[in-house]
Amino acid sequence: MTNIKKLLLIDGSSIAYRAFFALYTQIDRFISPSGLHNNAIYAFHTMLRNVLATEQPTHVLVAFDAGKTTFRTEMYADYKGGRAKTPDEFREQLPFIKEMLAAQGIKQYELANFEADDIIGTLATLAENGDFDAITVVSGDRDLTQLTTEKTTVAITIKGVAELEIYTPAYLLEKLGLTTAQFIDLKALMGDKSDNIPGVTKIGEKTGIKLLLEYGSLQGIYDNIEQMKVSKMKENLINDREQAFLSKELATIDLTSPIAIGLEDTIYTGVDYDKLKKFYQEMGFNKFLEELEGATEKVVEAINFTVVEETVTDDMFDENQFFYLEILGEDYHRDSIIGFAWGDETGIYVSKNIALLKSFNFPKNTYDFKKNKVLLARHAIAYPVVEFDTMLAKYLYSTIENNKISTIAGLFGLDLPDDDVIYGKGVKRAVPFDEILFDHLARKIDVLVKTKAPLTDKLRENDQEKLLSDMELPLANVLAKMEIAGIKVSGGVLSEIGIENEKVIENLTAEIYELAGEVFNINSPKQLGVILFEKMGLPIIKKTKTGYSTAVDVLEQLAPQAPIVDKILKFRQISKIQSTYVTGLLGEIMADGKIHTRYIQDLTQTGRLSSVNPNLQNIPVRLAEGRKIRKAFIPENASSVLLSSDYSQIELRVLAHISGDEHLISAFNNGADIHTSTAMRVFGIEKAEDVTPNDRRNAKAVNFGVVYGISDFGLSNNLGISRKAAKNYIDTYFERYPDIKNYMGNTIREAKDKGFVETLYHRRRNLPDINARNYSVRSFAERTAINSPIQGSAADILKVAMINLDKNLTAGGFKTKMLLQVHDEIVLDVPDDELVAVKKLVKTTMEDAISLDVPLLVDENSGKTWYEAK
Template identity: 55%
Template sequence: MADKKLLLIDGNSVAFRAFYALYRQLESFKSPDGLHTNAIYAFKNMLDVLLKDVEPTHILVAFDAGKVTFRTKMYGEYKGGRAKTPEELLEQMPYIQEMLHDLGIKTYELKNYEADDIIGTFATKGEENGFQTTIVTGDRDLTQLASDKTTVEVTKSGVSELEAYTPEHMKEVNGVTPTEFIDMKALMGDNSDNYPGVTKVGPKTASRLTQKYGSVENLYEHVDEMKKSKLKENLINDKDKAFLAKKLATIDRDSPVTIDIDDVKRQPVDYEKLRQFYEKLNFRKFLAELNASGKGQDDTATEKVEYTVLDDHNFKDVKVTENDQVEFYLAMLGANYHLADFVGFSLKINDQIYVSKDVELLEEDNLKHLLEDEKIKKNVFDLKRTTVGLHRLGIHAHGLDYDMLLASYLVNNENNSNDLGEIAHLYGDYSVKTDMEVYGKGKSEHIPDDDILFNHLASKVNAIEKLKEPLLKKLKEHEQDDLFDTIEIPTARVLAKMEMNGMKVEASTLIQLQNEFAVKLKELEDKIYEQAGERFNLNSPKQLGHILFEKLGLPVLKKTKTGYSTSVEVLDQLKTQSPIVSEILDYRQIAKIQSTYVKGLLDVIQPDGRVHTRYLQTLTATGRLSSVDPNLQNIPTRTEEGKQIRKAFVPSEPDGYIFSCDYSQVELRVLAHVSGDAHMQEAFKTGYDIHSHTAMKIFHLDSPDQVTPLMRRHAKAVNFGIVYGISDYGLSKNLGISRKRAKEFIDNYFEQYPQIKDYMNKAVQEARDKGYAETIMHRRRYLPDIHAKKYTVRAFAERTAINSPIQGSAADIIKIAMINMQKKLDELHLKTKMVVQVHDELIFDVPKDELETIKKIVPEVMQSAVKLDVPLIADSGWGHNWYDAK
């Protein structure tokens, strides 16, 4: 039957291609708990295209069961030359399989056999049962399976472009039939799979011999008839290699699989599990597609909410007392609420809902009083966004008492969506559409018709009210109600103030830097062109590759599909080979500072002469804050050119000061506290430099005077690496040392700090027992994979169990310091403003006459934020700009 279609996917091969298709975005593709997701995402994109194009009735994704197969038993070096699969890909493999199961797709692996053999067996079963079969792989070995009933699609560029191999195409490309391709491989061998063929026989010779003789067996029956030549000699000498290679190259089309063709029939999608999977991995695109399809949603998806539209005539009818329950939602189009256009608002007072597009109504006395009265408690979705938005309308919001976004984040910090609709769906309420469904996205973003808009606004305040009790109940069950009330809500209020304050930036300083950098870039360009002997496009990897590797003859370290790699990693290794390489690196660095920070900041200075960043309070699973639009936490500090950018950040008063105060090694101090390690605590209590102290321990030195700068650098990498669960492989890469040496460092570290090792073991065991890791302030991080059968998944959860209490506690400490600091500023009626937080550092805009007070109180407040078993130390600096304050 023509409608019987079988799709067979080489799981390992396609996952590998998917991983490298988005490899440059590796660190951008992470779930809220830190799992890399680039391969999963690219795999799903490719799968969507295949399912649409092929429309299979039956589908199987085959995976390798392990490295040991009948081929490795036959030839021990089989695939022996391959590099170790990156951990970042290994950790994603179980999730790819989980996603496939949720999509109703069968996966299968078979001990002692490769995915190729499973596919070969099912391709044969498909042909025998009248299926039209499509095989998708990144491995051309599978093209031997091509036939009039089976097409082999091989990935060409990432996973987006496929080359279809039919018998006709095989003949065009290789000059042989699919079956003869096995014999061709037998003669030429395979570098990728690491088995030899006949010496000096490459693809062209192998193809020619195969075309002439048809098979290896026939070739050797007639080899004596060949004229005397080096080729003949090699063929005779390497006969055993050729026959072994043929066995290794031949896909087993009758492997002992325990499932049949009927078992791979495409099954219904489990939409509820798929939704949870997308939410866990923060795949918003796929979530939006799922929501738009309406699949897996209950009947509340079409629920209409009753509401009254407010206008110039009836707004006075809105009356509220202190005893009323009030929900409020202020709608703005766009993520950056400092600039976003207002769309409208909605109010729910007891059971009555009001909506309007006219936000100016909020400035009327009765509505403004409602929003500004501290005694009238309001429930909102996003306290900070709402406070800033109302401030733009001249309304100083008070009494915003509950934040649905923060409550949801604490209950499940694996989900960091900031869309009320998406969050409501998590708790089974599909009456609220997502903003993407209502407004669209990007260029297609628009405000919908009034009926759609008003229902959307009404459904949002309705959901805030409906979901408040369930969320607060969960917080109480998780013992997180105190964290919500005393840390997250007050932090949101402090951040709103900081964002509204903004920080003054002198455009003139940035323009001066722009001119200085332009001169430096021109000088570097001229030096580079002089050494190259010609002018070329410095920003073209192809042209740069030609200059470096062809014209100047530098060693080729890595190639890409489009030519030579000229990545920073490659150029760093070539710095000693030629001065042109260092100059290219300098050029790139300054060019990035010029475009990202100089021009980037000039573009976002607001009419008040300030930049108003946004702090993302619900982005990370650790509770750490992030800064965007612009990112003030990411201004470079490692190079002098990068540091110069901070000169543009100045106090609001001409004779004022920028005051900076940051915690000294707060994560290591937390580690010393939670581990109780006597040696580390001693170092902090006696004021030793902790990195020199660690260097003495791991290098077995007797005195700090013996510690060299290189030793200290290595010790610093070990200290911070331990906090993040670094492996010997990771440490060796970071320090450019052997893996063996890196292991020695780690072993010596634990020998000298034994209680830290004990802490790590205890943290993992507690996570196994409880299902979560916890900070000093009881911020939880749930670890559902701590009992996973797959080692890579379990190991990732174990590392998270170790480092989350450290990173999360440090994040909580700075939040407590910020809350206490704002209280102190208010108590003393100071004009000083807290303007920026950079992880462990707080920045203040200080009038001249308050500097001495600030010098005293800021370190005191920060150092007393929490009581640890070791002292918290905060170091201060000040100056007439941010650069001088460091």
């Protein structure tokens, strides 16, 4: 294992530029003590640490461009011409990125007249032909994917530099249908605007790929050019032949550039602690400094553990230990257990024998209780509720980072490799040898044991201990039971809806073609833009880098001007429903005829639950075609119904309570329709019967919009009124509801002072940007400060209701099962003979979940499908 040679090559110029823009919106937060902008330095450093941890290379080099003039500009003077001026804030950071690399012990190199790509290509080729086992190239430029081979992997940054898309020859073939050689020819055909490579006129990616798939290569295209039918494309190919082959030369990375270094110069020996410490101090990177100082003091030691194969003896067990279950992926409804571990500071035990768990005395501490309970239920093993869950504790303490055990380890100065290091990523992910697996599981137990006390201290400091013990842990148990139960879905009904949708899509397609006067790809923004803005002459509202914007907001503005636009919007909506909610849901029905979604409990900063695989919280209900999807959701038995219980306007009721506004409180306590009441106060209408549906609609938009910090511009767009009228609505609203305005002002002031806001249950939302100098960043943080206590408290109330409802159903001996939680709604499967009693129980339990200054109200409906119950 120690003889493996792995080379990591990083495109420094590309990564640095992407790093700058990755954190550009927060640039005011990233200032060193000396006043230097350091957002690019920070993002580059973070990416570098992640890649080093994942790849664990033996050799590393970062290549930089030497300047704007290269052998390519000699071939084509306009190469990379027209690029925007490099921002000064970025330019000033480049020397310090190189200083950081030196402190990291990483070799860097640039070569006059050549680009970083050429240095990387040359070194990768040398490593390919040498005795290296693997080469990884990291860049923000997809051009480098031409370097992929069986040995060389190219990782391209996406979403700034936070994520990497891994290219192998197989992945390139899967993604584009091309080989690496054909990728270069594609660039020759389509050109590259960012590098100002000309390509062939009017040939884009889609056409280029089609040509290469048919003729094999650029040369193959021109060898067969005479046999092509007469077309504008053929004419462009003939006219631009010289330009195409020039473009290929420009796009091809030089694999034999005259570098003055060799692979022996790229050996990675690790960081220079003194230099790196000084650098962190100069940059004000205090978190990295703390980690570095901790790392200099510790040596990674072997960890002791016992492999248990057949019997768990009494001396191996203590109720205060931690228990941990491992799967390879994230979908515990389908993935298998690959190993488990338990233990404390006196001893750690690991095993792969699931049979041991059938008579296991489970400890009271764990990580991700819900996952464990569902996984063990698949093996008919009951898992009792625990007293401490590290994942949930970390989530409550800090929602900024992910809640992986490796992240938790880093927070408290402990060392634990990320799972991707042990198991690999993507198609390379696999279960390692037992000794590696067991060592990793033992280290996870060690981290869980060592971080319980400091995490508990953090929760105590934030007054959040009860939030864990009384809300999140009991809720995890409730959610596990819901996930295990699943909800029955009729594949036949979904298929029937799919057939109906296909007919609608077919009819809409024909109507759109007729109105356009030609056949085109409706799903192509480029082709659609040509039809709408060039052929039909509709006004251009917005442009993108690649042409005309055909986004939904643009089409909605155009819809009144042309019938075709309304049909296109409808086409998109039905197509989305068809692909995501008909085809998608059909693929999620498991062998028991049910869908078992996963509720993500540790994701949102407001405390709201998320649903994945599939997401059942996003089924569209505003469109009739979307609502029909709910017809496929049915009770488990013919003698049962689905009951939907939904809080009525819970966020506005929470607002009334938190703000103490007497007018809002009075309206709710008197049972008034809140939107009608607001319309009367804001629009000066004396009698409720005089409020029109349009008045109520406008008042509803004001009620929700103002609370979420909507501007006069936003409200004017929502209501289709002038900005002046919208501003008048907002000003009048605050005049008539003064305590709401006071609440908003006080909340922002407190947030600026404390750096966070809280819900009624002490769920905390940290706001690091609340004092930012950048107006847009600061304004967003202020809106978040206002909204979070309202939205978060509403989410917490629903969680309390679910916990109490589960207790009451169990205590009453009911067979009713809670199945789904969707925003403010709970869906239950209720036997017919329990319906009357359960409806009453659910309504009472939900409305009594908390005592506010205004009553909570619940709307209930039942039926033989979720559609009927809603």
